[in-house]
Amino acid sequence: MQNIIQDISCYFPANVLTNERLQVEFPELKVPELTRLTGVTQRHICSEDQTSVDMAVAAAHNLFHKSSIKKSDIDFVIYCSAGGDYITPASSCIIHNRLALPAHCGAFDYNQGCTGFIYGLSMADSMISAGNADNILLITSEAITKTIHPNDSSNRAIFGDAATASLIVRNSNVSKFGKFIFGTDGSKYDRIIIKHGRERFPLPKYAEEDRLDSYGNTRNDANFFMDGSEVFNFSVAKAPELVSRLLTKSGLNFDDIDFFVFHQANQIILETIGKKIKIPDDKMIIDIKTTGNTVSSTIPIVLKNAIDQGKIKRGNILLIAGFGVGFSWGGTIMKI
Numbered sequence: 001m002q003n004i005i006q007d008i009s010c011y012f013p014a015n016v017l018t019n020e021r022l023q024v025e026f027p028e029l030k031v032p033e034l035t036r037l038t039g040v041t042q043r044h045i046c047s048e049d050q051t052s053v054d055m056a057v058a059a060a061h062n063l064f065h066k067s068s069i070k071k072s073d074i075d076f077v078i079y080c081s082a083g084g085d086y087i088t089p090a091s092s093c094i095i096h097n098r099l100a101l102p103a104h105c106g107a108f109d110y111n112q113g114c115t116g117f118i119y120g121l122s123m124a125d126s127m128i129s130a131g132n133a134d135n136i137l138l139i140t141s142e143a144i145t146k147t148i149h150p151n152d153s154s155n156r157a158i159f160g161d162a163a164t165a166s167l168i169v170r171n172s173n174v175s176k177f178g179k180f181i182f183g184t185d186g187s188k189y190d191r192i193i194i195k196h197g198r199e200r201f202p203l204p205k206y207a208e209e210d211r212l213d214s215y216g217n218t219r220n221d222a223n224f225f226m227d228g229s230e231v232f233n234f235s236v237a238k239a240p241e242l243v244s245r246l247l248t249k250s251g252l253n254f255d256d257i258d259f260f261v262f263h264q265a266n267q268i269i270l271e272t273i274g275k276k277i278k279i280p281d282d283k284m285i286i287d288i289k290t291t292g293n294t295v296s297s298t299i300p301i302v303l304k305n306a307i308d309q310g311k312i313k314r315g316n317i318l319l320i321a322g323f324g325v326g327f328s329w330g331g332t333i334m335k336i
Contacts, residue, residue, distance in 0.1 A: 004177075005121075005334075007167045008304040009063035011055050012044040012291065017156070026153045028216075034157050039267025043160025043292030046143045052083035053091050055163035056141035057098045063137075063165040071099060075133035076106045078123060080116035080140045080296045082147075082194075082325075084109065095139065113192070114263045114324025115182075116140055116296030118331060122180040124168040136168040140296035144224065147194050149210070151218035155226060158266055160292030164300040178250045178333040181242060188327040191230040195221040232269055235323040239273040242321055242331050250333045256317055257283065257333070259306070263322035264288040264298035285311070295324075312336060
């Protein structure tokens with residue numbers, strides 16, 4: 001039995017924030033240097049009344065429109081997001097209703113940020129292998145820009161909103177997953193965080209005044225925070241170890257990998273990882289220019305674009321890996 005990704009669809013909000021517009025908003029911003037470091041020239045932004053659930057439904061509609069599978073054949077919908085319409089119920093249940101999925105279809109949410117797609121693949125693979133499902137709809141959707149302070153130029157330059165819907169199915173020779181590897185350094189949980197708004201620090205009781213950091217970015221504990229230098233050090237330190245463990249566990253050599261697909265954090269992190277592991281340029285896929293860092297959606301976006309463009313072909317072996325929120329990391333090797 002082989003469990004595979006049969007199809008991937010994406011959704012991007014219509015609103016686009018360009019670097020030129022950022023320059024107008026922040027006249028002191030060194031946009032050319034920022035573009036070189038981030039690799040991002042524009043990013044899609046949710047409208048005020050649009051949520052991650054809305055994007056998730058749109059991505060799934062795109063998938064069903066082009067896929068041969070029927071909604072009645074979906075056994076589970078798995079939804080990865082840091083957002084959602086309500087604290088409860090699970091947003092996957094709302095998505096289930098809006099997509100008119102069958103009553104026999106299970107639904108659950110999880111929040112795993114940059115490694116979310118890897119976690120989702122592993123859960124889908126395990127559920128199918130255990131005989132509990134045949135067809136799983138894995139959705140990633142992040143309206144991350146809603147959590148960023150409007151005067152936080154640093155994070156606004158990096159992140160964008162997007163959703164993806166992937167169909168994971170049983171019984172095909174199109175592609176297959178290898179072993180999965182995961183890891184966590186929970187001691188760094190507060191290096192990427194939205195501190196206020198849940199049970200530990202409920203709003204508005206813990207709402208605070210805005211403050212400026214040393215770079216002139218406006219901060220507030222109700223908004224998204226990321227310690228960029230810690231994230232950089234963590235990512236470039238863990239990547240070589242994870243790649244080595246995946247190759248060993250899969251019984252493959254470095255040269256057996258046709259393409260390396262990492263979470264698209266930013267240009268400089270990806271380039272540093274590539275140099276540190278000595279990945280040839282033609283094997284390292286970087287696709288962040290027009291979308292920015294879309295958190296859990298970056299890896300499926302890269303996969304879809306590379307397949308549609310003919311870069312990734314049948315028979316290719318891919319190493320895919322994510323690093324980020326938590327701090328967490330995970331990866332697998334898959335064959336197309």
